[in-house]
Amino acid sequence: MTAATDSAPRLTSLSHGGGCGCKIAPGVLSELLARSSLPKMGFPDLLVGTETADDAAVYRINERQAIVATTDFFMPIVDDPRDFGRIAATNALSDLYAMGAQPLMALAIVGMPINVLPHEVIAKILEGGESVCREAGIPLAGGHSIDSVEPIYGLVGIGIVEIAHLKRNATAQAGDVLVLGKPLGVGILSAALKKGELDAMGYAAMIEATTKLNRPGTELARLPGVHALTDVTGFGLLGHTLELARGAGLAAHLDSGALRWLPGVQALAARGIVTGASGRNWASYGAQVEGAVTEDATLRALLTDPQTSGGLLVACAPEAAAQVLELFAKGGFTDAAVIGRMSAGAPGVRVFSED
Known part of the structure; x- marks a missing residue:
């Protein structure tokens, strides 16, 4: 839980935010993209662009296959x-994985305060990224680095997908159930870490969740009953569920009693240990959310909590849910659970509890 050397500053002390909590608020991002996005017109092989805030761009390379490309980077969430x-x-x-793709290779994105961080600390950051690429079975084939004020690290990911198995965040169907692959609460645990209030057990749980590759996505995408896929990251569970609802033109219903949480998260949230990104998220999309979350500040903080390296959110036919859960369990995702459903109705999210 400390930096690589006693003389090095804490990584989290060098950044104004951490992990996916660094994301620009969804409302601001939508406004920026509306002003700057290029239309897909004239690019018929661009199967997925920015139009539904999907997880990656997809470009057809032949009748059967497409290249999937994404980039993600942020400031430190841990020391x-x-x-x-x-x-x-x-x-x-x-x-x-959220598009149903198989990774092919990655490129590193590196921005480091070279005169502030010891070189051995930077080397360990790069080593950590390389270890994950080895686990995914792909090469870290290059990248780009700059000298920056805050430490920044991430990857460009390149994958391939059979077009017939491509899954988007905008193709859920009325009657689908929602399955979430990982427990929630990463942002709250990271806030506790910054305040010195996260114990060793909480830290270990956070690392285990955030370093577990969402590999089941590739297999899940091949199931006929799986209609839509995304992953839950910086906009929180509410924000990414709302993207599913908007994309499909449906209403989403979340059962707060069915959600799985990382250890200690609910107690920390009740004490007010939350990230600033949680409030920004709610300000951006709260008007499209109904239910107890509108009055319960703790529940609101939990459901808007930014998830760094969060779980896959699957929309599937009810009869496919058992197979989805089985695939998650096979991959070691023992906290995967059915957490809601999609129905006909105006796009939005309603939070309820069957407890």
Whole structure:
């Protein structure tokens, strides 16, 4: 839980935010993209661009296959340099799995305060990212580095997908159930870490969750009953569920009693230990959310909590849910659970509890 050398500053002390909590608020991002996005017109082989805030771009290379490309990087969420590298790399590759793709290779994105951080600390960050690429079975084939004020690390991920198995975040169907692959609460645990209030057990749980590759996405995409896929990251569970709803033109319903949490997260949230990104998220999309979350500040903080390297969110036919859960369990995702459903209705999210 410390930096690589006693003389090195804490990584989290060098950045104004950490992990996927660094993301630009969804409302601001939508406005920026609306002003700057190029239309797909004239690029018929660009199957997925920016139009539905999907997880990666997809470009058809032949009648059967497409290249999937994504990039993700952020400032430190932890102080251990190798753990930071591992988390950032796992998070970046998650976008490929969320499209149903198989990763092919990665490129490193490196921005470091060269005169502030010892070189051995930077080397451990890079080593952490390389270890995740080895685990994913792909080469870290190059990259780009700059001398920056804040430490930044991430990857460009390149993958390939059979077009017939490509899964998007905008293709859920009415009647689908929602399955989430990982427990929630990464942002809250990272906030506790910054305040010196995260114990060793909480830290270990956070690292285990954020460095587990979302590999089941490739297999899940091949199931006929799986209609849509995304991963839950910086906009929190509410934000990414809302993207599913908007993309499909459906209403989403989340059962707060069915959600799985990392150890200690609910107690920390009740004490007000949350990230600033949680409030920014709610300000961006809260008007499209109904239910107890609108009155319960703790529940609101939990559901808007930014998830760094979060779980896959699957929309599937009810009869496919058992097979989805089985694939998750086979991959070691023992906290995967059915957490809600999609229905006809105005796009939005309603939070309820069957407890």
